[in-house]
Amino acid sequence: MHIDWASVGQVAVVSIGVAAGVVVIFTLGVVALSRRETDIERGDHGALALTGAALCFAACAAVVLYGIYLIVPQLHH
């Protein structure tokens, strides 16, 4: 019986890395949205914070699109 431990390790490293990465970027986006509210209350327009949030969410959206690409076989065969 052959168990491919290298692949098991690869799944572990990739999953943990991707999950932590996406959650960190998404959280930064959420924090930027929170910052924007604070900025606006202080009379600032909050455009910088909004741009930061948009960049974070765009990065997450790209990961989601890649996920759909992996799920739908017609896209990668």
Place this chain on the structure above:
Amino acid sequence: MIVRKMANLSLLVIVVIITALAFDFTNGFHDTANAMATSIATGALRPKLAVLISGVLNLAGAFLSTKVAQTISSGIVNDKLATPAIIFAGLVGAILWNLATWLLGLPSSSSHALFGGLIGAVWVGAGMNGVHFDQVISKILLPAVASPIVAGIAAMIATYLAYRISRRAREGPVTSGFRHGQTISASLVSLAHGTNDAQKTMGVITLTLISTGALAAGSAPPFWVIVAAGLAIGLGTYAGGWRIIRTMGNRLTDIAPPQGFAAEASSTAVILSSANLGFALSTTHVVAGSVLGTGLGRRLAEVRWSVAGQMALAWLLTLPAAATVGALAAAVAVRGTLGVVVIGLIALAVAVAIYAISRREPVTATNVNDLPPIGAQREALGTAA
């Protein structure tokens, strides 16, 4: 056209097809929790809307992928030895175990139930040589142990980081932001589930048709099989296994929106990365691991280890229990059409009885998030165990 094709099939094959679709339905409602339990628990999605989205995406997933639908068991049993009567017996074992664990609200793997049922049925119906035990270890046991641990570590780290980074942020944007994120991550899990699980039923039906000569060897699933399997799993998902959703979303640990998002992102990452590398794993094990991990990753969050322990026990028992029922059913079913009918009637009676017991204390979309006080929960757990 479907009717004309069906008319050429023997009673036995029709019974197998109906039983396979019944299994597919239980597979659907057993696994709704995997995609939607955390979203329902945090209020990201209303319960009815959550099961609707999940059901539609499972149906869509069934049409997207039929590549593993050419095998019954992915090599765990010798498909050539699986006669319709043996397949029927295996399905009965899987369905009854799925119903029993649903009654107890325990998330257990539908794939393990199906494999277990088939292993028991093939063992008794065709001999021990029909079971590939080395495949059982590398394709079932290894992923069952490794996947929840990996998902749990991922969710624990992700949850810790999410709370650490957002600890000074305002509560409003944090809660609503993570809730929106959850609806997307939950939808991805549902779609991935549909592309995987509906195919198992398609494989069972297609190979039954091939074994009786109704289809040529090596045929892809006919269109009506894809539609029927997709609808069965989609409707099952929409029916919502509320008892299991309650366990996964509320009884293992208490889940806040950042945790729900971290858990679902971790589940999605594990499911997609392993599918890409050719590991067949159970979404149930992955999601349960993520939920426990997210409970540990948030400081002071309580993990109810007694519930987790019961769940782990159910995982251990799933394969042997379904195998035992499958073996008993096969011993009778292989004796001929009368045997199949007898087993079918017994299975139906047990299913109706389990449903009747579930109505005594129903769990529905309206009360899935209302938990009885801890004392009452303990009492319920005592009788369940």
